[in-house]
Amino acid sequence: MHFDCRFNSALAFVAFFFATTHAFYIPGISTKTYSTGESIPLLVNKVHSSKTQLQYAYAELPFVCPSTGKKRPGSPWTSGTTLSLNLGEVLRGDRITVSDYELVMGKDEDARLLCEVEANEAAVQRGIELIRDGYVAEWIVDNLPGATSFVTADKTKKYYAAGFKMGHDEIDKQGQPHYFLNNHVTLQILYRNAPGREGEQGKKVIVGFEVYPKSVEAGNRDKKGIPKNLDNPKKGLELDLKSDSNGEPNTMKIPYTYSVYFKEDKNLEWSNRWDMYFVNQDDSSRVHWFAIINSLIICGLLTAIVAVILARTIRGDIAAGAKDTESGGIRMRRRKSMRKSTDNGILSEPDAAEEVDDNDDIPLEEITGWKLLHGDVFRPPTQGGLLAPLIGSGMQLMFMAIGLVLLSCLGILNPSFRGGFISVGFALFIFAGVFSGYYSARVYKTFGGEQWRKNVLVHLQTATLVPGLVFAITFILNFFVWGQASSTAIPFSTLLALVALWLLIQLPLVYFGSYYGFTHVGAWEHPIKTNAIARQIPASSWNTTGRTVQTVLLAGLIPFAVIFVELLFVFKNMWQDKTGYYYVFGFMAVVGVILLLTIVEVTIVAVYMRLCAENHHWHWYAFFVGGASSAWVFAYCIWFFFMNLHITGFVSGLLFFSYSFLACAVYGLLTGTVGFLAAYAFVRRIYAAIKID
Template sequence: MRASIVASSLLALTQAFYIPGFSYKSYRDGDTIPLLVNKVYSDYSELQYAFTELPFVCPPTGRLRAGHLTSGTSITLNLGEVLRGDRIVVSDYELVMGVDEEVRYLCSQTIDLEGIRRANELIRDGYVAEWIVDNLPGATSFQTTDKSRKYYAAGFKLGDETRLGLGGPAEYLLNNHVTLVIRYHRAPGKDGDKGKKVIVGFEVFPRSITANDRDESGFPAHIEGEHEPLLLVPQANSTNSTDTENEPTTLTIPYTYSVYWREDDRLEWQNRWDMYFVAQDDSANVHWLAIVNSLVICGLLTAVLSVVLTRTIRSDISGHRDIGLAGIKSKSSRKTSSPKREKSNLLGPVADLDIDNMVSDEEEIEDTAGWKLLHGDVFRAPAYGGLLAPLVGSGMQLLYMAFGLIVLSTLGVLNPSFRGGYISVGVGLFVFAGVFSGYFSARIYKTFGGQTWQKNVIITASLVPGLLFATIFILNLFVWIQASSTALPFGTLIALIMLWFFVQLPLVYVGSWFGFERMGAYTHPIRANIIPRQIPDQRWYFKSGQKLLLAGLFPFMVIFVELMFVVKSLWVDKTTYYYAFGYAGVVSAVLTITVVEFTIAATYFLLCSENYHWWWHSFATGGASSIWVYAYLIYCYFTKLHISGFVSSMLFFAYGFLACAVYGLLTGTIGFLAAYAFVGRIYGAIKVD
């Protein structure tokens, strides 16, 4: 009896559980489907606004809807949705499966001059609205350049701008009627046999219809054909039309909509998101060009390392061993052949040393490559090692997060139907990867001679996350003043602080304790000398500015083409989705190899110049491409983007800087680890037992 109850409960739970992108919802004819309204956004601004908070739209009435949802009910959002500015609310639009509606009246909204000004401002800045049906964003349909295929762009325009004649004043038309075309397909499996259907498309066709020529119910005389548009200008009240002294200060906007259901046999449910990426299919050749470009650059660096560095280092190591063995043999022969000196010599033990042979041995060492002269200093702890260790630890935290995101995206777990999933999963991976951050930071800290590992825990757990949170909090104040939905709610800020202090900090503590107390410091093949070696003057290309620019150029060239698609999706055309994780995964792998190889080559040349300060050098070399990425963002701002306004520009540069800093920290850690392994390998090979 208990087993049957548990089994039935689990079955009901699995049927109710919905995984975006993997589980589907099927509907019968006559089922009511909620239409959700989300936000408005623009390519010209970084500020987004909740659709229901706009002064010129119909407010929710609170009537009962499908699934015991009432209009005006806010849908529970995940962390990623909140961070990306989503504010999803159930609307009053009625959608009944399989029932066409030629025209339906929604409401009439009266707005004042401030509301008119606000509507004009949003239309002028090109804002589009995002509605959702069955987790699909309402889309505007377009044709490809060759007119062979149709594709979707998420959202639809709030209105249009028009001018009376050349150079005339701008007038704004509000789209107060929408035609909703919802495409469906027969449900797969047993649901299809029962007559159920799944939604595979949601198209929105907005129109502007004047408020005149309407009946008492708010319907226009005819819905088809051409109509006079609704201009966003104050209109005189019909009851006081004879009063010419008072200028009109209000505008009444009637809202109507039409609903049409159309069957689409060509589009399966699992492929319904393909319509949003048809435009990207046309650029597949460009993606492959980016991969070929990355492989060529990576291949050139691999050839340099394998042919030049490998042969040179092997010859240096073999020559060093020959010199070392020859020196041991000569010393032993001199020890056996030289006569025993008197103990009463005034010079004492010093007189027993063969000064002439010592000079010759030193000359033999000086003849070897410059990097071997640093064997007594190369593992000397760097300056500000207490800062480098937490940075590398946070970089490892980011590395685990990035690897997890790429794997999950490649497997299809993270996809556009999982709204906000990329950010939510990224934050979760980052927080729980704190144990790796503490582990690596503590071991490197102890390797540098640190003793108070509890202090290192606080720095590791608060340095990078604290700076990120403080910057976002300050920027959030400016966004909050603009009443944008991008502003983080107070509860979300508290939740982030709780994650930081009560999840990440304990994980960093556990990882640090295990790394410092149990695993201990990393062992080096050669001990550092007590007296540091004097570093000769360096060449111009080893100076900080030129070095970083040159070191970051090649990794930037690897990601340049793919970076253009990311910038286009985030800022140039926000209605298109960037979903090329297969390409991004390949480019990320090639980028990692390029950073590793270039950092190894740069570290080798630095050591050959008799400079043993390679710790920070390797970290900066690995992350140097972030300088070029930020420079490219600045170039795009002035040449390709349409962002206007002080707050939007500030948000672009600030968030762009944060993104580049995180990217630089991640690639800098990769470079540091590669250089650390390389230095330990070559100096371990020259050690003669």
């Protein structure tokens, strides 16, 4: 009964935690209000597709209306003005520009001509390529992305998908494709009275922005350029250039028109206006709960195994054949003379007839299993100077990940804060350089590092390991993306700013943390001294390289089983549904905690089995076991690419696999650090129970 109460309380806490994080995904930021007749700027951002990783700035497309530079009364911007963006917006490929579309609060426009573009062959061909690849345009009004509305299968709910299609294609009877450009948009602005005194003064707030695109033929228009039959056009605007009698290509006239309608919606609050973008995702809540239950079952089984190891096996090993001392552990005594010194200085084997003095203690020769490694288990690992900065960088990533998840659960990071997740992530990563240097220095000194020059080299590796890898790969990829004239390419000025943040802010923070950790705190103390001569590792199947690799991969499969369901939603949001927004950070936080617990338990079991095989090389082994699930995640990325995505083009494929590799490397570094620290704490705990004279 006691167990049932605790289990029900845990479930209640998880449910409360999720409900809380779900309710606060939108913070109470200041509300923008509009008076009747006030101008509303419409911003154009970019076009993107699920078939490619290349994005393009909408205002730079050759077949859309160029900016006129017109300034509207009451608006702080002129058309064509490019807005300044935060770091996250730049890195995600946003390029936001003020458009020439005129929106006035409360004023409907049945039809209005925006412009007429004279498109040449290159511009028409560009439009055909974007339509063929399924590109979607992203516009913004009052920080809301223009949405295409849908209805759920049971027709009970309406939901939004951010963006609208650039056009559509049709296949004729001969099997030839024809591409039609959406050159008319109907914009519907949903509004309601502003809360408080501003609402009493007649001011409004925008709670929805819907876009309904349509393809309308260039002909059959009045003198103002307005189609005579806008509601049901007989033909669409097909992108097709035919040569004239001289064989020279013609240009094509593309008229752009738009309609604007304002509709009051009293049922939707301003604070909940993003809910429409998430209605379709709410239907997957059951799957998220299934992922949590699946994770809890796996973690529960591992917890039982670890409990058996800690409570029975290890305690039994410590207590077997030994008289408990006041400290509760085995007291093992060394022989007075394990070897004798001969006249020539060579150590000889001890006398077989020599007796031990204390019959209450256990001679070391009678100890078996992991206890035999008491003099070697804390021996510094090979290449410890590389493992130390890896651990430091892993702790830096850990602090960044925890900060991002907490801020997202509290609603501070949300879709209305465009680019905020990436920007805040960079800030947290740079600030966490202090923790990176601190843990790197302490681990390095624990491994016996004393030389200042080598210590400086370790600090330098810590400060450059993760940022250097990410910057190098991103810089190389940028050459490919620049060649495609894509907005995904990072501007050179932004690259210089990132280098400045790295060298001028993060690097000093790493050195400060390293100095404090190395000088003022120092190394962790070990409960047992290390022998001068290393013990020979017995030859067994457990200690072979091939068996070690198999064991590491098998251990990594268990944490992967905890997260693979939630990974499907993350991948779908990142690579497939680019018009959607991932917001269920409550589920992610719960699954993340279970993942870390699973990694801790798997690493403890794996290290214990390795010590039982009398192999004292556990440091790197624990790190690789902790990070082994990253190999399965990368394999999952490959499966997702070929089975779920329809990405075409060499550059797009290169971007997918490069970014996937970086993400998996970062994930593996973080989880590997968790595994190492858990194993280190476990090893110190079990050997602290052994007293050596």
